[in-house]
Amino acid sequence: MKKIVGYIFAIAILQLFLTFLKRTPYTIEKYYSSNFYLAIQTILTYFNKWTKISIGDVLYVLVVIAIIYKIIQYIRKKEDVLKNISGYVLQTIFQFILFFQIFWGLNNLRVPVSTKLEIDTNYELAELYDLTEQLIQKTNALQYEITKNDSAKVDFEKDLKAFNKASRNGYKKLEDRFDIALIIHSDVKKSLFSSFLTGAGFSGYLNPFTHEAQINYDIPVIGMPVTVAHEIAHQKGIATESEANFFGFLAMNSQEEIDYQYAANLYALKYCLKEVRINNEEKFLQFYDQLNFGIQENISDSEKFWQENKNFSSNILKNVYGNFLKLNNQKDGIRSYNRFVDLLINYNKKYPLP
Known part of the structure; x- marks a missing residue:
């Protein structure tokens, strides 16, 4: 139960932080969109520009398979199934929001x-x-x-x-x-x-x-x-x-x-x-x-x-x-x-x- 509460708290804190950042578009523009994001873009492009196949699409498939496999494992254990799955889902949501914002999402907050x-x-x-x-x-x-x-x-x-x-x-x-x-x-x-x-x-x-x-x-x-x-x-x-x-x-x-x-x-x-x-x-x-x-x-x-x-x-x-x-x-x-x-x-x- 502590794990579930912990991830709910972490998601809430992350959303509050993003709400605060909405008030600082020029800071986002200067430090994230015009600098940090460009560095990430350059690094990622170095690894994905060489193939016509979408690496991201392949990763999506693998992630979905991994999530389904993990949930099936929890179901098979038959112990605290709902609690374990709920904790895993909240963990996945938190990780998605965090990495989405770091890798690209903060651009939504830049100067219009x-x-x-x-x-x-x-x-x-x-x-x-x-x-x-x-x-x-x-x-x-x-x-x-x-x-x-x-x-x-x-x-x-x-x-x-x-x-x-x-x-x-x-x-x-x-x-x-x-x-x-x-x-x-x-x-x-x-x-x-x-x-x-x-x-x-x-x-x-x-x-x-x-x-x-x-x-x-x-x-x-x-x-x-x-x-x-x-x-x-x-x-x-x-x-x-x-x-x-x-x-x-x-x-x-x-x-x-x-x-x-x-x-x-x-x-x-x-x-x-x-x-x-x-x-x-x-x-x-x-x-x-x-x-x-x-x-x-x-x-x-x-x-x-x-x-x-x-x-x-x-x-x-x-x-x-x-x-x-x-x-x-x-x-x-x-x-x-x-x-x-x-x-x-x-x-x-x-x-x-x-």
């Missing part, structure tokens, strides 16, 4: 990009409509320039190596305007759990313990370039989902290849249309009708893919992940992804998009 750029975080509905209109015009123009036919959808070759290279080039172009360290990081890798991710509704993820970024290799190819750039943002210590979306968009929109520009603008447009639809269904339909038919086909293909492959785990895991985000200073939970629109609107007011 909106503060660094001195831009607002809210917007008027009219500003959302203006940006949506702007993105429609840009995306229509790019689609037609690529296909020479407004009814033809844009197709991408599935080339993860090319998407990684484009992302790296994009971040180099962002270095002057943003405080993004051009640190060494491994390429985004194919996830070993792509089928599972598809059913759960996820496109990719970062392993916070190995700093490897993984992509669901089964998703529609049109979404892969920005997803790769999004996950690389996480490798760079950009923790919030809204900011990772923001930098993923900018990295791809800065490319010379108009295919990548199209992928980036389509990505941003879909988020804007989603926000418009939440606020005004009629306005959403008006905007959607302005899209070239080829763009509508790209959007339709993506939505069809997710709907057809969605399973019961999607809502469960997204609720779990949403609560996890809230515990890590992303108060909007799963809606944090959509806060990308807030950033983009206010960034566009200060630094007009091309």
